[in-house]
Structures are given as C-alpha cells and as structure tokens.
Amino acid sequence: MFFVYILYSSKFERFYVGMTINLDKRLKNHNSGSVKSTKAYLPWIIIHAESYNTRKEARQREKYLKSAAGRRWRKHNLAR
Secondary structure (H helix, E strand, O other), rough: EEEEEEEEEOOOOOEEEEEEHHHHHHHHHHHHHHOOHHHHOOOOEEEEEEEEEEHHHHHHHHHHHHHHHHHHHHHHHHOO
C-alpha cells in the first residue's frame, strides 16, 4: 500500500506533498528535521492522506497535487 499525503505547517503556512509506504514513520522523519526540504518549516501535521495499491497510481496523484490544478484542488477541498 502506498500513501500520498499533504503536510501543513501552520507556523509558516506552507504545504508539502509527498508519497510513502509508512505514513507515521515519514511524518516523524519530517518533524525530526532529517528531511532537507521540510526541516526549515517545523512542525508539520498531516492534513490529508490517500492510499493506492500501486506506486504508479500514487506517483500520478502526487504529481497532480504538486501541479497548479492540484494546488487549486487543495485550496477548494482542504480546510487549513
């Protein structure tokens, strides 16, 4: 099972979209500061997660959520 997730840093009002097979472990990695792209914006919370059976499906969704259309979807469907 693969997960696509959206993190939010309320302190900096920033989002991060990623993919993993272990959500809890990945969130701990982000919040420990060991992920270069997110360590400056601690702390993070998961505001949305979706599960997929294949890596290909998860990667397609991750790419969509990182696109302009995905940012619009996030703005209309997720409360901050």
